[in-house]
Amino acid sequence: MNITNLSKIALSALMRNKFRAFLTMLGIIIGVASVIAMLAIGEGSKKSIQQQISSMGSNLVMVMPGSQMMGGVQQGNASSKALETRDVTAIREACPSITAVSPEVRGGGQVVAGGNNWPTTFYGGDVNYLDIKKVEVKAGRMFTEQEVNAAAKVCLIGQTVADNLFGTEVDPVGQTIRFRNIPVKVIGLLEEKGENTFGMDQDDLLIGPYTTVQKRILAITHINAILSSAVSEEATTQAVTEITAAMRASHRQAEGEEDDFQIRTQAELVSTFSSISDILTTLLGAISAISLLVGGIGIMNIMYVSVTERTREIGLRMSTGGRGRDILMQFLIESVMLSVIGGIFGIVLGVVASSVIGNLTGWPIAVMPEAVALSFVVCTAIGIFFGWYPARKAANLNPIDALRFE
Amino acid sequence: MKKEIISIHQLRKDFHVGEVTVHALRSVDLSIREGDFVAIMGTSGSGKSTMLNILGCLDKPTSGSYLLDGTDVSNLSKNELARLRNLKLGFVFQSYNLLPRTSALENVELPLFYNNSVKPRERRERAMAALGAVGLADRVHHMPNQLSGGQQQRVAIARSLVNDPVVILADEATGNLDTRTSYEIMALFQDLNAKGKTIVFVTHEPEIAGFTTRNVHFRDGSIVKQHAVENPGSAREMLTTLPVETD
Numbered sequence: 001m002n003i004t005n006l007s008k009i010a011l012s013a014l015m016r017n018k019f020r021a022f023l024t025m026l027g028i029i030i031g032v033a034s035v036i037a038m039l040a041i042g043e044g045s046k047k048s049i050q051q052q053i054s055s056m057g058s059n060l061v062m063v064m065p066g067s068q069m070m071g072g073v074q075q076g077n078a079s080s081k082a083l084e085t086r087d088v089t090a091i092r093e094a095c096p097s098i099t100a101v102s103p104e105v106r107g108g109g110q111v112v113a114g115g116n117n118w119p120t121t122f123y124g125g126d127v128n129y130l131d132i133k134k135v136e137v138k139a140g141r142m143f144t145e146q147e148v149n150a151a152a153k154v155c156l157i158g159q160t161v162a163d164n165l166f167g168t169e170v171d172p173v174g175q176t177i178r179f180r181n182i183p184v185k186v187i188g189l190l191e192e193k194g195e196n197t198f199g200m201d202q203d204d205l206l207i208g209p210y211t212t213v214q215k216r217i218l219a220i221t222h223i224n225a226i227l228s229s230a231v232s233e234e235a236t237t238q239a240v241t242e243i244t245a246a247m248r249a250s251h252r253q254a255e256g257e258e259d260d261f262q263i264r265t266q267a268e269l270v271s272t273f274s275s276i277s278d279i280l281t282t283l284l285g286a287i288s289a290i291s292l293l294v295g296g297i298g299i300m301n302i303m304y305v306s307v308t309e310r311t312r313e314i315g316l317r318m319s320t321g322g323r324g325r326d327i328l329m330q331f332l333i334e335s336v337m338l339s340v341i342g343g344i345f346g347i348v349l350g351v352v353a354s355s356v357i358g359n360l361t362g363w364p365i366a367v368m369p370e371a372v373a374l375s376f377v378v379c380t381a382i383g384i385f386f387g388w389y390p391a392r393k394a395a396n397l398n399p400i401d402a403l404r405f406e
Numbered sequence: 407m408k409k410e411i412i413s414i415h416q417l418r419k420d421f422h423v424g425e426v427t428v429h430a431l432r433s434v435d436l437s438i439r440e441g442d443f444v445a446i447m448g449t450s451g452s453g454k455s456t457m458l459n460i461l462g463c464l465d466k467p468t469s470g471s472y473l474l475d476g477t478d479v480s481n482l483s484k485n486e487l488a489r490l491r492n493l494k495l496g497f498v499f500q501s502y503n504l505l506p507r508t509s510a511l512e513n514v515e516l517p518l519f520y521n522n523s524v525k526p527r528e529r530r531e532r533a534m535a536a537l538g539a540v541g542l543a544d545r546v547h548h549m550p551n552q553l554s555g556g557q558q559q560r561v562a563i564a565r566s567l568v569n570d571p572v573v574i575l576a577d578e579a580t581g582n583l584d585t586r587t588s589y590e591i592m593a594l595f596q597d598l599n600a601k602g603k604t605i606v607f608v609t610h611e612p613e614i615a616g617f618t619t620r621n622v623h624f625r626d627g628s629i630v631k632q633h634a635v636e637n638p639g640s641a642r643e644m645l646t647t648l649p650v651e652t653d
């Protein structure tokens with residue numbers, strides 16, 4: 001008997017017990033739907049983290065003081081040395097793979113305007129600081145080179161700080177605020193960036209010339225970090241090599257000595273967080289896969305019932321010339337149909353659920369075609385695996401015993 | 407002399423139930439030739455069904471030989487036996503054994519499904535022809551539960567015919583039917599036999615056996631008597647003598 005005929009028989013057998021077939025499929029439907037939804041959510045959150053990280057700056061390469069850390073543990077015994085503005089100059093002169101470099105100085109403190117005050121962080125940078133960090137000016141202007149040289153008491157204000165100090169009515173540009181009691185003039189308002197994936201408000205900040213933050217506010221001579229932009233994502237590795245060399249020269253480090261600074265790149269950050277999110281996705285997927293397994297056991301159970309119920313039918317089929325193989329295939333196709341039809345419903349449900357969750361969380365939820373294809377393969381496999389024993393039981397029946405079965 | 411379709415020699419069949427051994431058949435010799443219409447008779451438990459199941463290759467004898475249409479079936483594999491049942495044998499059961507919720511036509515098509523050389527078109531045509539031959543041309547799309555017992559048995563007969571077997575095996579095919587319907591079914595079998603079909607028919611009703619051409623009597627698993635029927639009655643004629651049912 002050929003596959004088409006066997007499929008017809010299997011389908012009509014299922015149609016005879018529609019509700020039972022549906023209940024049996026339910027296990028598979030829920031299993032497949034949750035696998036697809038979980039993978040989509042995992043993938044969506046990963047993409048969202050990647051977007052967040054890339055919005056932190058353009059191909060950012062950061063230099064920070066301190067020797068290389070691994071899992072929070074200092075490696076080796078190399079001393080760390082504070083970063084200084086001449087390191088920035090050294091990098092600017094020696095590294096062709098970067099387009100921009102800026103020092104970063106930051107300090108936390110209370111900011112006051114009128115009767116309102118608000119705790120925030122004041123970041124200091126060079127004139128290209130906003131480009132490196134991918135921040136736009138919404139109103140007003142960026143500070144100038146002269147203002148950097150003069151350590152002018154000017155700043156750009158983040159939306160959160162502006163809202164808390166001035167409310168929504170007053171235009172913050174042109175106002176004077178006091179940060180740690182030092183009056184600073186607001187010359188621009190920054191474009192909103194919202195919260196990042198880690199729940200940090202990226203609009204809760206002030207940005208001004210690094211000289212201002214360094215000398216007038218913190219009264220320090222070093223800088224906290226050096227930010228630079230590689231010419232492209234691929235050039236990041238090259239940039240790291242160049243910056244390392246420039247930094248070692250600037251710090252006069254001997255050969256064989258360990259770096260007394262550390263370099264972090266955006267690409268590195270992306271891969272770290274991607275791998276965390278991959279682990280989560282795998283975990284969620286594995287938990288959902290268990291429900292798929294339970295669904296498969298449900299199919300096996302109902303196939304056993306079906307074989308027992310239809311023992312006389314099996315006997316009749318054998319008496320009219322059905323071979324063991326024909327009977328085996330008939331029941332196998334029936335169980336594969338159960339699981340594959342369940343799988344199709346599950347895929348539909350999973351896609352719908354994913355997009356609903358996507359709308360609720362605002363994540364770029366992406367249903368992976370691989371997940372859909374995999375579900376299909378897995379469902380077929382489940383049908384064959386869990387249908388095999390009941391089908392074989394049917395195929396191995398003795399014709400006369402099957403015919404006489406009551 | 408006509409060709410020998412069934413040749414049985416020294417056939418035995420024992421059943422073991424717990425400690426007890428039941429000798430259902432003890433040294434049976436039987437020969438059935440092409441065109442025979444044989445009634446197998448005997449009291450309940452005498453081994454008639456056991457005999458028929460072995461003839462139908464549904465069960466294997468404990469010992470003895472069985473040649474079906476020249477083939478020794480004792481050494482055949484399960485698949486070869488299935489093929490033999492498909493091509494050479496047709497069954498009619500007491501309880502019809504139709505597939506539920508499956509139309510008469512599809513029930514009749516069943517044996518052809520297991521015959522790969524028959525294409526879908528031919529399958530349909532042959533099933534229609536078989537249903538026509540049993541007088542059910544107007545019931546092809548009915549489900550078994552929409553047919554009377556007699557009609558269901560006709561569908562079963564059509565199913566046994568459709569693959570053009572060398573022999574039709576019927577076990578108490580009229581056992582569930584009233585007299586009139588039994589005669590109708592017997593008339594059908596007589597027609598088939600008149601066209602040359604070999605039929606083995608198990609019954610314990612002498613009246614029914616009177617429509618066949620040869621009677622074989624079983625007792626305690628052995629053949630005790632067999633004889634040709636002189637002037638077998640015509641079931642169709644008998645039907646006309648039955649009083650017309652009035653309510």
Ligand SMILES: Nc1ncnc2c1ncn2[C@@H]1O[C@H](COP(=O)(O)OP(=O)(O)OP(=O)(O)O)[C@@H](O)[C@H]1O
Nearest residue numbers: 421422423428430449450451452453454455456457
């Ligand atoms: N599967 C079986 N297991 C054990 N004993 C069996 C089995 N089948 C038949 N028998 C025994 O074999 C004997 C013959 O049974 P069989 O069914 O052939 O009788 P029968 O002539 O068809 O009777 P009836 O007219 O009542 O149908 C009986 O004694 C029965 O109990």
Ligand SMILES: [Mg+2]
Nearest residue numbers: 454455456577
């Ligand atoms: Mg019997």
